[in-house]
Amino acid sequence: MGAMQEWLAQAAEDRQSTGIIRRAESAPSGSVEPLDLASYDYLGLAADSRLHAAAIATIKSVGTGARASRVVTGTVAAHVELERELCSLTAQPAALVFSSGYTANLGVLTALGSSDTLFLTDQHIHASLIDGARLARGSVQIFPHADLGALERALAARTMKRAIVVVESIYSVFGDAADLAATAALCAKYDALLVVDEAHGIGVAGAGRGGVHAAGLAGADHVVMTATMSKALGAQGGAVLGSPVLREHLVNTARTMIFDTGLAPASAAAAAEACRIIANEPQLVAAVERNAGIIAEVCGIERSDGAVQSIPLRSPEAAVRVTAALRESGVLVGCFRPPSVPDGISRIRITASAALDPPQALRAARLIASAVASDSAHA
Ligand SMILES: Cc1ncc(COP(=O)(O)O)c(C=O)c1O
DSSP, X not given: OOHHHHHHHHHHHHHHHHTXXXXXXXXXXXXXXXXXXXXXXXXXXXXXXXXXXXXXXXXXXXXXXXXXXXXXXXXXXXXXXXXXXXXXXXTOSEEEEESSXXXXXXXXXXXXXXXXXXXXXXXXXXXXXXHHHHHTTSEEEEEOTTOHHHHHHHHHTOOSSEEEEEEESBOXXXXXXXXXXXXXXXXXXXXXXXXXXXXXXTTTSGGGTOHHHHTTOTTOTXXXXXXXXXXXXXXXXXXXXXXHHHHHHHHHHOHHXXXXXXXXXXXXXXXXXXXXXXXXOHHHHXXXXXXXXXXXXXXXXXXXXXXXXXXXXXXXXXXXXXXXXXXXXXXXXXXXXXXXXXXXXXXXXXXXXXXXXXXXXXXXXXXXXXXXXXXXXXX
């Protein structure tokens, strides 16, 4: 075996011993469609025929790929349309669409940060934000999750010229919401910029318009919003929203904008259609709330602020067992174990998708409650 193969085999053995093996495989297709409470398609829009029609029409008119970076010839009408729809949904003055939420976060943090910047990052933020802050070459300080006292102390003690605070509006594992109004007020007091990732907020929080909008911060000078089209919007792609001058800065300096091929036009068209649906169909967003309520009540857990809720389990093995048992019963849930859980506690993660009608949500919730109870009974 060559040195590289030996090293990879050793790494695989180490992973095996920790019990954390990730797989990128499609789910086996069975005769019964499972109830999907594991995906991020919060509104069920990935299966919506209106999104499909928008994507297909765009493919027919401009083709399947953007063919080039957006700053060369890769900007198409669908990108412009998506930016307009995002601004209209969130009441932000300007938007810039990236190829994914990941590249949007890398792009904005690296373009705004420098060696003179202190990044103050909430302990629970997503990997893309952590990577963006690290790549920006400033200094990174993590504050305990949602601890505004700790954030204020760090802001008050700062010696670097600029500060950027990074949070999410709704956190993905626990579904809890950040106090955006209070965080933005602290940022204003200490002359810091606030970057809010709305990956799990857009389409869900604030009647679907997001947490920044709900907090009355849309268009605020010192607040920047990022989003992904891959969750509630049922498509693919990412965006940064804020002032026109910010957009111009990103077009000229964000490396993941300049050196990345533009978002596939069909995804942009589908996401634009999703924005229109969210704005016009409040009952869709309300269905998430309804299903989350059913799940929380039946499972005896506290209702979270977002579309996701989680049930802690006593070990990583228990999380795997409960997830597998539920899959057998036709219910898909997410299985979260260290190191993918911010607090080190294994859990199943349940999405209250609007695609479930009330009887389906009730059936899934009962199966989940019973799988969790029967696993604990066999402890
Ligand atoms: C909070 C958060 N930000 C960003 C991303 C990345 O988005 P995308 O999947 O569009 O790259 C995710 C996706 O998991 C996320 O949960």
